[in-house]
Amino acid sequence: MNIWKSCLFGAALALLTSTASFAAKTDLVLGIVLEPPHLDPTAGAAAAIDEIVYANIFEGLTRIGPKGDVLPALAESWAQSEDGKTYTFKLHKDVKFQDGTAFDAEDVKFSLERPRSDKSTNAQKGLFAAIDKVEILDPLSVKVTLKQPNGDFLYNMAWGDAVIVAPESADTNKDKPVGTGPFKLDNWAKGSQIVITKNPNYWGTPATLEKATFRIIPDPAAATAALLAGDVQAFPVFPSYETIAQFQADPRFKVVIGSTEGETVMGLNNKKPPFDNPKVRQAIAHAIDRKTVIDGAMFGFGTPIGSFFPPHHAAYLDLTTQTAYDPELAKKLLTEAGHPDGFKTTLKLPPPTYARRGGEIIAAELSEIGIEAEIIPVEWAQWLDQVFKNKDYDMTIVSHTEPNDLNIFSRDDYYFNYDSAPFKELIKQIEATSDGPKRTELYQQAQKLLATDEPAIFLFQLPKTGIWDSKIEGLWENGPIQANDLTAVKWTD
């Protein structure tokens, strides 16, 4: 091709693309890091499932809004009885599943009873544990009776694990998800992308986007390149912290740093010596400089935490000063615990950057007070098996991204091996208390107890590092739940 020809060709191409952009675009390509194992949120714990289907394909009785509040979804409204034990939900009418079948109280009863059966594969059965019985009053009203009052019930019903499914399609939702949401699955090219398109029969406010593609990009370097090249127009949770500054300086992109429910902790095996000694755990806490960890591993993105509670929550207490960086004190505590020269231990690190890089920094900091931590990198499957299931570890770093998960420290068979009667009692009280000052007070007591006992070292809150085209509006700033709610997303020109 000679030079004139190629110039002409270029001009023609430019003309074509410019005319196309006169009308606002209605399709969007989003980057996600992990591919979901399947698309049924009621049958798997993987956050990657909810990142695709939550609020887009499936809806529950209630839903979590962008700020973490509980909003009505399929339930138009609800009434709570005086004793707090029964909820009567009034359902939206004329709601249809994406396969054309009608939605009514039968589907709600089915969806709330299914996870409570013995055969259930629901990953969060605890959400439904409080339910005693579900009764259909009429096709658009359901009465749910609880065993005892539960302040979290409406919140629990908003989880992806509690979405409403139809008996006809429940068994095939893994590959062919059928929900009531504003989008439906178009196709899933395994290993590459998942495409959802607008549901023309949606009962509520229809989505502005006609089509959304979730492209799976696990490699951080490739994620950067894809955004720069425009192959992907939005990365709701951008995995490469080091290149964020580059996007902040680029007017084509909007960089939105929000909060998530991800408390990043260094878990300690509380039953295994020397970690069974609270002094040792406190010594480790004082030996770690959270700022260095955040700057080094996260390039400054992340909020230090001193207990297991998200900083954006109203009941949050900043307890970071209680375990402030103080190597002298750490050394003193270690001596009091009978380890004046430190000890040898291991640190198992799962694949995410925050763990691998954070672990290297922490190991270097611990060696300052004589604790020699051998770094053992593990894959997720090994981590789940060795650390999470078999508790075969000394120390590990992981981010707990579920919302409202303070109660993991009260679980008997959880990987921390932390067993504290006072803490369990606090959690029991919290669960029986509805929102209000009493509950805030209890939450704060629990935070203080954890900051003193230090069953794990509380490091920082994982940020939601969103980067998208500056012309896109409506994506969530924060991550109160793992979701990419596209209902309000639109291009502005």
Added chain:
Amino acid sequence: MKRTSSLFTNRSFLIGAVITLIVALTAGLSFIWTPYSVSALDIVAKLKPSSPAHWMGTDHFGRDILSMIMVGSRASIFVALVSVAIGAGIGIPLGLWAAARGGIVDEMLMRFNDLVFAFPALLSAVMITAIFGPGAINAIIAIGIFNIPVFARVARGAALSLWVREFVLAARAIGKSEGRITLDHILPNMANILIIQGTIQFSLGILAEAGLSYVGLGAQPPTPSWGRMLFEAQTMIGLAPHMALFPGLAIVATVLGLNLLGDGLRDVLDPKLRHMR
């Protein structure tokens, strides 16, 4: 001493030897001195480009890259050296045995050799480290195993061509045993070929170690290694290209140096090749 003098006029040999010597000396020096400590992190000084204080800049933890390359050369050299020793130590005797015995022994050994040879070496090394866990020792074993057939094959080929030579026949005629002949006559006469092969395998070992540690199967942090330095530089290439440049150059220079050294040695030591020029 014709050979020695021609060694020093051979350009590849000279350049190769100088580079190899520099790498070896740097590795040696790192045991007693590095510009900075490689275990001390200084997050405030992260990703600094080359400067008089840090000749090769600093990495994402503020560590001095020159110091890390110096210490990292130890892992590379150690892994390459020991894996060559494993390969040579097992491969050469096997090759010599096969050549000396011939027949069924030769057949079996060489077919087994082919079997190991048929697997892509690096892929199998990944498999071995995946099963037995990552770490420098497992990387050595993995790379070493795949050096065995290389040495066995070279040793057997060279030995076979020697077994039909007159001086070997003479040795047989006076009743020397196969083992004696191998030790006294065969091995000394093929030493040059084995040394050349050794340098080539050594450079391949450096590359393999870098490859394994790049995918996280080599020496584990905080021990610096060239491959992992490259891996860590990957996402920061736009921010701090020096993080990828210098470990990359170190690998290229070392491998190039060893290959030049091997080439030079072959040019000088292998008479057949000299005629071909």
